[in-house]
Amino acid sequence: xxxxxxxATGNAGLRSVIPTGLKDLDFAEQVYEIARQIPKGxxxxxxxxxxxxxxxxxxxxxxxxxxxCGKVKPKVPAHRVVNSAxxxxxxxxxxxxxxxxxxxxxxxxxVKNDKVVDFKKRFWNxxxxxxx
DNA sequence: GAAATGACGTAAG
DNA sequence: ACTTACGCCATTT
Numbered sequence: 109x110x111x112x113x114x115x116a117t118g119n120a121g122l123r124s125v126i127p128t129g130l131k132d133l134d135f136a137e138q139v140y141e142i143a144r145q146i147p148k149g150x151x152x153x154x155x156x157x158x159x160x161x162x163x164x165x166x167x168x169x170x171x172x173x174x175x176x177c178g179k180v181k182p183k184v185p186a187h188r189v190v191n192s193a194x195x196x197x198x199x200x201x202x203x204x205x206x207x208x209x210x211x212x213x214x215x216x217x218x219v220k221n222d223k224v225v226d227f228k229k230r231f232w233n234x235x236x237x238x239x240x
Numbered sequence: 241g242a243a244a245t246g247a248c249g250t251a252a253g
Numbered sequence: 254a255c256t257t258a259c260g261c262c263a264t265t266t
Binding site: 155166170174186192196200208 | 247248
């Protein structure tokens with residue numbers, strides 16, 4: 109019964125980057141809000157974010173939201189979000205195919221063969237850390 | 241409107 | 254660890 113908690117973001121700019129009548133602007137806002145709270149040097153997964161929001165099974169939608177996050181301001185640390193296997197599945201969406209890995213390395217997160225090293229230890233669970 | 245697509249996830253072989 | 258298959262849901266064709 110703890111219905112989803114609405115997070116006030118005021119992402120007015122988001123409207124302009126989303127094409128036609130997007131229904132889940134609300135969803136996207138929450139995804140970004142959580143993503144921005146990922147501590148430096150930590151990573152999380154799409155599914156974890158989806159679960160934290162409450163949609164649970166809509167991990168794909170989190171990925172979709174991230175695909176347009178590059179146009180959103182303030183900037184979203186999308187490089188800290190990987191899939192459940194710890195793979196940098198979205199690295200191709202960055203400026204260069206190595207940019208995502210570089211950003212992570214810069215924050216102390218080592219990436220080997222497109223996968224986060226010690227992913228389990230680096231994993232940051234929003235549902236727990238945000239005390240939801 | 242049906243079929244395909246996708247920065248996903250879990251289960252099974 | 255890798256591949257196949259299925260479920261999920263908004264967007265695109």
